[in-house]
Amino acid sequence: MRDFDYSRPTSLADAAAAFANGGEAAFIAGGHTLLPAIKSRLRMPDTIIDLSAIPGLTGVSREADTLWVGAMTTHAVVALEAGVISGLAQMAALIGDPQVRNRGTIGGVIANNDPSADYPAALVALDATVETDRASYAADDFFQGMFSTALADGEIVTRIGFKIPQASAYAKFRNPASRYAVAGVFVARFGSAVRVAVTGAGPAVFRWPEAEAALSADFKPAAVAGLRLDDSDLNTDIHASAEFRAHLVGVMLAKAITDAR
Amino acid sequence: MQTRLTINGTDHSRDVAPATLLVDLLRDELGLTGTHIGCDTSQCGACNVLVGGEAVKSCTILAAQVDGKAITTIEGIASGETLHPMQAAFREHHGLQCGFCTPGMVIAGLEIVRRHGTDVSAETITHDLEGNLCRCTGYVNIVKAIQAGARAMGEQAHA
Numbered sequence: 001m002r003d004f005d006y007s008r009p010t011s012l013a014d015a016a017a018a019f020a021n022g023g024e025a026a027f028i029a030g031g032h033t034l035l036p037a038i039k040s041r042l043r044m045p046d047t048i049i050d051l052s053a054i055p056g057l058t059g060v061s062r063e064a065d066t067l068w069v070g071a072m073t074t075h076a077v078v079a080l081e082a083g084v085i086s087g088l089a090q091m092a093a094l095i096g097d098p099q100v101r102n103r104g105t106i107g108g109v110i111a112n113n114d115p116s117a118d119y120p121a122a123l124v125a126l127d128a129t130v131e132t133d134r135a136s137y138a139a140d141d142f143f144q145g146m147f148s149t150a151l152a153d154g155e156i157v158t159r160i161g162f163k164i165p166q167a168s169a170y171a172k173f174r175n176p177a178s179r180y181a182v183a184g185v186f187v188a189r190f191g192s193a194v195r196v197a198v199t200g201a202g203p204a205v206f207r208w209p210e211a212e213a214a215l216s217a218d219f220k221p222a223a224v225a226g227l228r229l230d231d232s233d234l235n236t237d238i239h240a241s242a243e244f245r246a247h248l249v250g251v252m253l254a255k256a257i258t259d260a261r
Numbered sequence: 262m263q264t265r266l267t268i269n270g271t272d273h274s275r276d277v278a279p280a281t282l283l284v285d286l287l288r289d290e291l292g293l294t295g296t297h298i299g300c301d302t303s304q305c306g307a308c309n310v311l312v313g314g315e316a317v318k319s320c321t322i323l324a325a326q327v328d329g330k331a332i333t334t335i336e337g338i339a340s341g342e343t344l345h346p347m348q349a350a351f352r353e354h355h356g357l358q359c360g361f362c363t364p365g366m367v368i369a370g371l372e373i374v375r376r377h378g379t380d381v382s383a384e385t386i387t388h389d390l391e392g393n394l395c396r397c398t399g400y401v402n403i404v405k406a407i408q409a410g411a412r413a414m415g416e417q418a419h420a
Contacts, residue, residue, distance in 0.1 A: 003279065006262065006279035006323065008325070032303060032321055035282075035322075036302060036321065039301065050325070050326060096303075097392025098316065098373075099306060099309055099316050099369070100303060100318065102316060178304075
């Protein structure tokens with residue numbers, strides 16, 4: 001790999017200072033997106049700032065109706081410890097493979113906002129709050145487009161607060177090689193209000209208002225059986241056409257409703 | 262930069278370039294070539310090692326990221342001339358043909374035992390091998406080997 005400087009600061013302030021002084025700088029969490037991107041020269045940072053030695057950025061804890069997950073918490077830990085939101089634990093267990101889940105982190109995923117990543121759907125469906133070293137964002141505002149978020153240069157995600165629903169599930173049709181979502185749907189029911197977030201299918205995560213309205217009236221697959229997602233803004237690539245993705249989203253939605261608990 | 266690692270129980274201190282991957286440190290600097298590089302894109306699992314007891318893909322970790330940690334590679338699991346039960350099970354059940362993926366498969370087997378215990382089902386093993394590729398065997402004997410190795414580890418623990 002192309003060489004770079006590396007530091008492992010022990011406070012958020014030192015990490016932010018290192019970023020500001022670093023030329024083309026990049027934070028590293030688990031590194032399972034950044035390092036492949038560097039290998040393929042999609043990213044060419046001069047400085048890498050490792051966030052793993054900063055205290056207080058890991059772990060899962062409940063505070064009233066919110067489940068807080070530290071930004072450096074691995075997918076393996078979320079899969080084990082986020083069971084109070086069954087869809088969230090289930091989603092984390094579907095990311096990558098066991099070895100990847102031992103390294104990859106929630107903060108790294110959401111800061112990158114890959115259009116096929118799983119976590120953005122969970123954050124949006126669970127009406128999550130993203131806290132950083134300088135601000136707080138609603139998930140609906142945080143994800144802004146393909147690989148684009150509300151984060152400013154050098155801003156560090158510290159923790160994510162998920163609203164605890166009555167029922168939730170995530171259903172994913174995944175690429176068998178990369179294990180990323182070709183289409184993924186996260187459903188969460190809060191009382192009679194239902195939120196539906198779709199990932200993998202479009203340029204970035206989005207909600208499906210027609211499905212939310214239908215499911216808020218009747219939380220059953222039959223309630224959305226006649227709905228079809230408009231495919232005009234969906235992705236077409238070597239893995240799937242927009243038309244196929246629109247169909248998959250409907251299938252995944254029905255599965256998620258059935259699996260919700 | 263100076264990087265200190267405990268590898269298979271032995272302390273090492275090496276001056277490595279920050280961009281050095283853990284797998285390259287193991288293979289090129291320390292001569293531990295049992296850890297293989299298959300895809301180099303964190304898909305195939307041939308580079309699996311244990312960091313602090315957890316299996317990770319060493320092609321997608323900087324050596325600097327695991328500074329101060331304990332690493333176990335395939336070279337570190339036998340006791341002298343006596344194979345680890347998971348290794349012995351791969352031999353007994355013909356869990357390999359060319360052998361290229363085998364070090365990563367054995368480490369994945371240890372990870373499966375860590376997370377699911379020694380009485381693990383073939384179904385769970387099959388599911389949890391999703392991050393390891395074998396192009397020879399069709400996986401059937403690998404699953405048998407990991408299940409037998411897990412059982413043997415359980416028997417060894419209770420002996």
